[in-house]
Amino acid sequence: MKNADKLVRLIHNPGAGEGKYSKKEIVKMMDTHGYECDYVSSKKKSALKNIEPETKFIAIAGGDGTIRKTIMGLLSKKLKFKRPIALLPFGTANNIATSLGISEDVGQNVSTWDDYKLRNFDVGQALGLKKAAYFIESLGFGLFPQLIQTLEDTDTKNIETAEEEFELALNKLLEITRAYPARKCQISIDGEKIEKHCIMVEIMNISRLGPNLKLSEKADPGDGFFDVVIVGEENRMAMESYITDIAKGKNIPFPIASIPAKNISISWEGTDMHIDDTIKEEESYTLTISILHSLLEVIVNKETLA
Structure with a gap:
């Protein structure tokens, strides 16, 4: 059984921000804070498939395009459990995350996951x-x-x-x-x-x-x-x-x-x-x-x- 409190599906665009954060770096940050990473590249069609029922939330690592694509994909899926979204922005503009007051410092964002609030987001x-x-x-x-x-x-x-x-x-x-x-x-x-x-x-x-x-x-x-x-x-x-x-x-x-x-x-x-x-x-x-x-x-x- 997966650890329901620490399992995170990470959807990562390895090319965002000119490759500023690699898969290895982000997974290491998550591991440092005790999170088990269920990794998939945003380039894969399987990014939103086979999400474990124990998954606590879905983390999106990349720019506005990656965030937008993933959210729209989530809205089109009939997932069994509704899951919150965590943003790890490192694109060019990062308009979505900035509008929510989310830092561009990925390590800082991961460090807050144990003590967070949920904010509603309209469509x-x-x-x-x-x-x-x-x-x-x-x-x-x-x-x-x-x-x-x-x-x-x-x-x-x-x-x-x-x-x-x-x-x-x-x-x-x-x-x-x-x-x-x-x-x-x-x-x-x-x-x-x-x-x-x-x-x-x-x-x-x-x-x-x-x-x-x-x-x-x-x-x-x-x-x-x-x-x-x-x-x-x-x-x-x-x-x-x-x-x-x-x-x-x-x-x-x-x-x-x-x-x-x-x-x-x-x-x-x-x-x-x-x-x-x-x-x-x-x-x-x-x-x-x-x-x-x-x-x-x-x-x-x-x-x-x-």
């Missing part, structure tokens, strides 16, 4: 596409899906560090912000209707997006609310100024206040849309977006909730 649901779509970070229109596409089309073979990657992303985002044509948008936020021409709308479940931009100061992925960020044509210069200041290393708040929301209906007359890191390409969109409250539980340090 967004979007209806109106060919099939229902779900997101854990954000869903949005305009600038950011355009940025994702631009970066995918850019030759980055000479990019060697996370700092250089952030610099490139911010420069590209500034170029896009200056040139992006505003689109007509109709949005209903818990019954309140807004209609304007926008360059960006983001429905945030976490506080950060893209190259570690904190678009919503108060966003809490477990509070049962989205934070909606609407950047109209009239806000273009403020957006440009914000990106320029962030690129200079300034720590400044986002200039446009977010709007809390539970239920959203939105029509966007444009092709640019993303759901987390996935781009959609349709001529226009009419979506109904709702929040699935407390669908997940994430392990955090008790001090984070203090």
Whole structure:
């Protein structure tokens, strides 16, 4: 019989963070703190298969992409026992973990597993596409899906560090912000209707997006609310100024206040849309977006909730 108090399924992306933490290093950290590691690479299709009933929780080691992929895989599985998720982030941006106040120090995170709190984590649901779509970070229109596409089309073979990657992303985002044509948008936020021409709308479940931009100061992925960020044509210069200041290393708040929301209906007359890191390409969109409250539980340090 496995030790039910110490068995952890570790799903690890060995390539994340330029291989910053190896399988051997993470397993050793876990062993030092008395945890038995049930290891599987995130590259394997079996990452979420044959999970022992005694497993205490599932640890995800990697960047936002690995975390997102694993969580979506968990949501699609009908596991016999619901298990909390522990995050060991060491990707480039680590927006998900940072929004939860989770350190990028893997050893420190493992050391808190014996004395932790569970934090609720919501999931967004979007209806109106060919099939229902779900997101854990954000869903949005305009600038950011355009940025994702631009970066995918850019030759980055000479990019060697996370700092250089952030610099490139911010420069590209500034170029896009200056040139992006505003689109007509109709949005209903818990019954309140807004209609304007926008360059960006983001429905945030976490506080950060893209190259570690904190678009919503108060966003809490477990509070049962989205934070909606609407950047109209009239806000273009403020957006440009914000990106320029962030690129200079300034720590400044986002200039446009977010709007809390539970239920959203939105029509966007444009092709640019993303759901987390996935781009959609349709001529226009009419979506109904709702929040699935407390669908997940994430392990955090008790001090984070203090």
